Amino acid sequence: MSEKLVAERLVKVFGDDPDRAVRLLEDGKSKADILTATGMTVGVSGVDFSVREGEIFVVMGLSGSGKSTLIRMINRLIEPSSGNIIIDGDSITDADEDALRTFRRDKLAMVFQHFALFPHRSVRENVEFGLKTRGVEPGKRRVRALEMLDQVGLGAWAEAAPSALSGGMQQRVGLARALAVDPEILLMDEPFSALDPLIRADMQGELVALQDKLKKTIVFITHDLNEALILGDRIAIMEEGHFVQVGTAEQIVSEPASDYVAAFTQDIDRGRVFTAGSVMVPPEALDLATDTSQTALERMERLGRDALYVQQDGRIAGAVRYRDLAAAARGNGADLRAQIITDYPTTAPDTHLYRMFRLCASGLPVAVLDRDGRLAGVVEPESVFNQLAARADAGAATADTRLQA
């Protein structure tokens, strides 16, 4: 995967003398210092990042942390005070008016928090808008718009006025309008924040499904960490105009870089962040060719496990449990093969923990199989619950540190 979008030392200052504020920032002054000293507001205070092709890069932060300012600088709806934005190796910050328009037409499309649909145009005409600015002829525009509307499930509403649609439907139109131009980069500024929680969850699922098909490069803004964790391949946490941490969902939740980040992560649904891969342990599998009941029992005692998987020629033959083996040993039936349970739970390394509750109910460790069906590790049921329970501890810990502060 190559770098699609790169931002270098991006700064935006709202005020009459941004250059002066930029110099103060370079001298290490904070947003608050600059506001009291000059009366100018720093929106974004030096942000670097790069987004890979096909990646969903989520920027998450509290209100006023500069998220909208940042995303609007990417298509220069807001002019950066300093810094550089590079798309496919070309600087958009240096582009003149014509070149900027070409960028906006060919590479970028935006979805807005409050939809920003044109009320005087039908749903279809809204979806056609980007094509119209490019000068696509009406017949082709129409076909493409209807296709997009079908894709977001609104084919029947093509000739309706946007105001006749519910919020969720309006944002689908917003999404269709953006996708209609087949952009390489999709900029989404809190697209689902104005929607009800249920609709929001729907839309998130739909975006994930669409993204599996379309593989766009997406910059997605949100103030909801759960949304960030569900959607983001990588997540940047923004505070006071700069990034405090950039990483995968698991990195952010398991190693928050600061109290600010930790404060966000305490309420999140860890079952949707962590995967089987993150809690699995080495399989320590038995081999049917060399192991016996006796060696199996010894190994379980040494490892402190209740059950182990048994392999034959590199494939799983099944699982054996300590208590079955021990009972059999007392009754003299010492054959390992006879105690193998062939009905065992399996999963893939990227399965989220919240999908594993049922698998854990069997009491056997869950076999984690790699793409070739080989045993990559096992997940002990209690490690799933420990990982989920870590929330309470982490939450309590941050609450304590904040109380002390």
Next chain:
Amino acid sequence: MWQPSDSITIPLGDWVQVFVRGWLVPNFRDFFRTIQWPVDQTLAGLDGVLNAMPMLAFAVILSAIAWGTAGRGLAVFTFIALTALDMIGVWSQTMTTLAMILTAVVFCALVGVPLGIAAARSDRFAAVLRPILDIMQTIPPFVYLVPIVMLFGVGMTPGIIATIIFALPPIVRLTNLGLRSVPENLVEAAYAFGATRSQVLWDVQIPLALRTIMAGLNQTLMLALSMAVIAALIGAGGLGLTVYTGLGRLDVGTATEGGIGIVLLAIILDRITQALGEEGRVRRSPSLLETLKGFIRPGGTRTGDDDLRRPAR
């Protein structure tokens, strides 16, 4: 007791006199005569058509327009009103006034809408324009009648030019207001999709400002009608001249005939242009009774005033 004028007097009148007579008129008369040309042509065309058209044909056409825009009630009213004007005997004056007013309004729109657009785009231009519009709206028309006569002579066209000056401000102001009250996020969205400035103007701003612009056109039209009598002072004909003649002879009857003509014309044109401004919204067709009630009930069917306050959707 001493007062400043005992020591110093300002001969402002003389200065203006010298400026206009000694400099403006001799140097720019030809220039102003050239400006006058398109107005002349438009007026001649409209006047010719309107006066050549059979009375009934015109009444039917205007009623049909009223029906199409404002509904059945106004259509019936229009037909009755025009018939009454014919029977009163002021038909040809009515047509002349209509031609004059329409000419003035066409030029107000041609000049005013672009000025409004420019004002909406540039705060600096808006700041320069505002006091000029204020002056145009507050200066009594009688003050500029004299220089107009000097520059353009007397007759219909100078009358129309005075009317244009008087009626221009609302369309400029409301075009500016309408464009500025188009929600910023929609304009931003259009730019985000790579629209050019003129695409944003024609595809987003003007359609969304149209209601407000039409309210401006309506006000401009009403102001133009109210100039009919004053324009008659410098040689414009039509219903204004009828009123003015009645006034000069203390002939209350004639003055009333002209006055009623102006009022009826005003009502018809007002309702039609208002309805045009509401185009695109759900439009019902009020009956004649409702239409008549609307004339007397303050704030009845009239929505012109809140058009000014409410930003265009």
